[in-house]
Amino acid sequence: MSPKNRQADVTRSCSTPALPANWPPEIKYLTDQTCTTAVTPEQQSTLGRPSPDSENLQKIPASSIKVPYPWLSITTIYEPPTHPARGQRGLFAAQDLPPNSFICLYLGLVHTNDAADTDPSSNYDLAFDREAGLSIDATHHGNESRMANDYRGISERPNAEFRDVLVQVPCAKRAGGVKWERRVAIFVLSAGRAGKRKVGVRAGEEVLVSYGKGFWDSRRDAGLLNEVDR
Numbered sequence: 218m219s220p221k222n223r224q225a226d227v228t229r230s231c232s233t234p235a236l237p238a239n240w241p242p243e244i245k246y247l248t249d250q251t252c253t254t255a256v257t258p259e260q261q262s263t264l265g266r267p268s269p270d271s272e273n274l275q276k277i278p279a280s281s282i283k284v285p286y287p288w289l290s291i292t293t294i295y296e297p298p299t300h301p302a303r304g305q306r307g308l309f310a311a312q313d314l315p316p317n318s319f320i321c322l323y324l325g326l327v328h329t330n331d332a333a334d335t336d337p338s339s340n341y342d343l344a345f346d347r348e349a350g351l352s353i354d355a356t357h358h359g360n361e362s363r364m365a366n367d368y369r370g371i372s373e374r375p376n377a378e379f380r381d382v383l384v385q386v387p388c389a390k391r392a393g394g395v396k397w398e399r400r401v402a403i404f405v406l407s408a409g410r411a412g413k414r415k416v417g418v419r420a421g422e423e424v425l426v427s428y429g430k431g432f433w434d435s436r437r438d439a440g441l442l443n444e445v446d447r
């Protein structure tokens with residue numbers, strides 16, 4: 218199977234939710250992640266399996282997950298003229314977001330790291346579970362999180378970061394009908410020891426993460442840096 222033909226497992230996708238303003242119509246808006254058919258039941262079950270690491274993860278209650286997220290806006294960037302992603306979309310705070318606050322889940326197509334299930338040219342692919350060999354690609358399926366730009370060339374430093382979290386998902390086999398499963402989320406950075414980031418992300422400010430140096434190095438090596446992405 219080539220990555221271009223890889224299939225989302227539609228049995229786990231959601232029915233038509235309200236779309237955020239300025240959502241690109243060609244991208245499927247997700248309310249939870251969905252897997253390619255190449256992801257095995259065993260790989261899927263690792264996401265809900267308790268481990269020493271997962272015990273320390275922050276739990277995001279269902280009530281914190283809004284669809285669409287009212288505290289976010291998706292904006293096409295025209296200003297400043299020097300913005301390196303000008304003409305593309307970016308993710309902005311629609312209200313003040315305090316340090317350490319949950320911004321949104323990073324949703325997309327969960328795929329295996331096998332070459333046949335991976336699109337090496339994706340600009341939206343995030344490592345999810347290295348041990349299970351899973352990543353999340355939000356090229357064609359995603360939510361607001363796929364609009365978050367990297368801070369480089371825009372600000373001195375990021376104001377947000379990716380964190381592993383646990384969310385509640387329906388599970389007929391468990392008491393209460395729900396279980397905790399791993400996801401990736403974007404959070405406002407903490408205030409820092411000296412309190413330098415105590416304002417968090419102000420209303421109107423762009424949410425900026427770090428993609429990591431590896432993201433830009435791999436694009437430079439592949440000669441993709443000046444390519445229009447979509």
Ligand SMILES: C[S@@+](CC[C@H](N)C(=O)[O-])C[C@H]1O[C@@H](n2cnc3c(N)ncnc32)[C@H](O)[C@@H]1O
Pocket residue numbers: 301302305306307340341363364365366367368369370371446
């Ligand atoms: C995950 S997407 C971010 C959302 C994207 N701007 C959009 O409109 O869909 C990653 C792509 O955004 C652009 N981008 C993000 N941060 C950037 C930055 N600091 N400088 C230049 N381009 C950036 C690049 O084209 C990159 O491949």
